[in-house]
Amino acid sequence: MTKRFHLGWFMGFSPDEWNEPFANGGSPWDGEFYVDMAKSLERACFDFMMVEDTLMVSEAYGESRDVYLKHALMAPKHDPAPLAALMTAATRKIGVVITMSTMAYAPFQLARLASTLDHISGGRFGWNIVTTGENASAQNFGMEELPPREVRYEMADEYVGLVRQLFETWEPDAVVMDREKGVYADASKVHQIDFKGKYFRSRGPLNTVRSPQGRPAFFQAGGSPRGRDFAAKHADVVVAVGNGVEGMRKYREELRGRAEKAGRDPDDVKIVFCITPTLGETEQEARDKHERMINSDRFIEQSLAFIAGVTDIDFSKFPLDEPLPHLTTNGEQGSLDKFAQWGSGKTLRQLVIEASGGLVSSVELIGTPDQVAEKMGEVMEQVGGDGFLITSPSLRMSRRYIVEVTDGLVPALQRRGLVRTAYATDHLRDTIKEF
């Protein structure tokens, strides 16, 4: 039997497509657009959707907010937690994962919110653990600048240790609702933790009932060696942008090795790779679409502003037709490395065109649904697993693109036995572990 792989979708509570011929409106703030999307993805049996998040209006490109606001790039971006509640209320099986930064929430507050959302979703909630990589975000939370990556992950390790303990403060049978004795919860089964770490303290217990999954599914995207160790230690699902098939295979092997060193069964850590398929009724139509996108006026500016936003490097300073000098960042080094192709001698313009649409594609997938499905199957076989995280090539969602995937690509994958055709379990962590 063909080995199946997992499908997730990566999106943000950001403006949907607003100025293209098949735009939807650009003001999805009541959540309805994304609720519809969640229903469509559930119909297509996606394992989960993951809502990204950042906490600033960037000024990284050209030291100004202008480009970001002009293109609605990385801002506006609304809070994913209430959206998660709406999306799960409208669905029954699909997992909903939101990004919350260890910099932004007090551990108790995050544990409480995650527990509440796990209840509302009936056990389908996931937390994408990020440490935040931009100074502008840190400054919104009262810091002068972002702590160095090593410190951020040291803090995050302690943070996750603490919230894990908070999730355990209510034993599974703590709520007894004994009418005769008039007891709602058995106090002997609700525990204080008195956590005193280097960075965080919390007394506990949590004031929410133990959630259906006990704790949410943990997602993470470690790119640096330190980040990968963190992912290998904590994550149920690691999301990554691979550098071609070989890069994906190596990343997965390496991460599984780290998980084993951390004392985990590597099969308990699923690795899913970002892709941005471009689909058409014919291969030529798909290629034309792709060409139109990369040759549009705004493409280069948007791509550079995006990579500037996640690396805190001002890409407006570099000439477009010369190679980049070697650069490092306290932000997303992995995204920078993938984008810059160090040593290739390529000009900045060539790099942008090759990154083709948001820097988040692990392999190029352009063609008819059948062609792309076939290639996805081949790639997964070579990589070894465990799935893909789809996002749109323009990083904007449109109903048209969602339908191309749910009614074109997914059925083509299902016909090949490569993805699920039904949900077997109710909880997100079980869905992820099913294969």
Ligand SMILES: Cc1cc2nc3c(=O)[nH]c(=O)nc-3n(C[C@H](O)[C@H](O)[C@H](O)COP(=O)(O)O)c2cc1C
């Ligand atoms: C697919 C993917 C999604 C990510 N989503 C977010 C996000 O929503 N918010 C955020 O602050 N960082 C996000 N990141 C950044 C990661 O959390 C991480 O910082 C990055 O991969 C670099 O790794 P490092 O922290 O080990 O340097 C994402 C990364 C990837 C690859």
